[in-house]
Amino acid sequence: MKRTALPLALAFLGLGIDSHAVPLIAGLDENSSLALAEAGEALMGELQCANCHAGGAEYLFARKSGPDLSEVGQRVSSGFLIKFLANPPDAHKGARMPDLLQALPVKEREGAVEALAAFLISLGHEDEALPAWEEGDGARGKALFEEVGCLACHEDPRDGPSRKPVESLSSLAHLSDKYSASSLAQFLHEPLEVRKSGRMPDFHLSSREAADLAQFLVPGRAQVAKAEQAEPQKVRLGKRLFVQLNCVACHSLKDLPPPRPS
Missing domain, CATH: 1.10.760 (Cytochrome Bc1 Complex; Chain D, domain 2)
Incomplete structure (x- = not known):
């Protein structure tokens, strides 16, 4: 498969995506021998399209879950969460998570990022420290x-x-x-x-x-940078957005409704 085939395969799936934001999928690079349609089918599985989109594809691909977010506020820095939500591939090159907020006007997008980050940062107990790992060499x-x-x-x-x-x-x-x-x-x-x-x-x-x-x-990074506790209203808004954007399709969380097919 030629170097341009991965972006073309994404286009085949109807995903308008900038070249710098192409997700990293092992085996789908310039050395792949897959035809375009085969690459598109592989992408549907790797990008977990069937988690959100019904219509037969869910029977072809085993459901894959995204990272467990139940303690994400405890293990991931608040600054990274905000940056990642604002622009996933910019924060993590090759990220597979779609930019669900890209269609929003700038002000709405910024507000959604703040609210979602506040909710995710709240997932983790401030009074429970991570296990005491011995200092590494x-x-x-x-x-x-x-x-x-x-x-x-x-x-x-x-x-x-x-x-x-x-x-x-x-x-x-x-x-x-x-x-x-x-x-x-x-x-x-x-x-x-x-x-x-x-x-x-x-x-x-x-x-x-x-x-x-x-x-x-990560030499010298002793602790995850914590944000100040967000207003409860913003946390509630972030939780509501998490459900509305169907984030639960890939990231199941306790006490949240199941995903809805589109």
């Missing part, structure tokens, strides 16, 4: 990064921003904005607890190994 983490095969799927963070990105590799540039060393270590220790349908396998790292790897990837 970045040098050991560097060796582990090479040993377990992270470079097969991810860009090398040591190359810095000047390095030309590789289209088929997932960027790690957003990690320092998103996680603390502690919250990243918790994810690396049990990645499938948060991303049950995620591609990243559980390498069965020990807590020490997870802490070492996290310290290599």
Whole structure:
């Protein structure tokens, strides 16, 4: 498949998407041998289209869930959440989450981002600290990064921003904005607890190994940056928007209604 086939396949699905916002799908790059229609079918499964869109596709593709957001306010920085909601591919290159707010006027979009972020930040208990991960060693983490095969799927963070990105590799540039060393270590220790349908396998790292790897990837990030507690009214609005935008189709949360097919 030629280099332009992924954007063309997205167009095949009726997704008007800028080239810089093309999601990263392993195997769908310039080396793929899939025909355009086959690439479109693969994308429907990988982008979880059937989670929202009925009409037969739901019988072709197994339902995949998005990340568990039940404690997202505890493990992800508020600044990253706001940036990601405002423009997913800008905050995380290759992000698969669609920009559900792009059609809104600027003021409405900003208000929706603030409300959704307030709701998500509220998901996590301020009085419950993350597990006490022992302080990691970045040098050991560097060796582990090479040993377990992270470079097969991810860009090398040591190359810095000047390095030309590789289209088929997932960027790690957003990690320092998103996680603390502690919250990243918790994810690396049990990645499938948060991303049950995620591609990243559980390498069965020990807590020490997870802490070492996290310290290599986000050195010096001791804590997740917390926002001030939002007004209850804004949190309620964000919760209502979360349901209205059908976010529950990919991110199920306790006490929220089930997703609705479109």
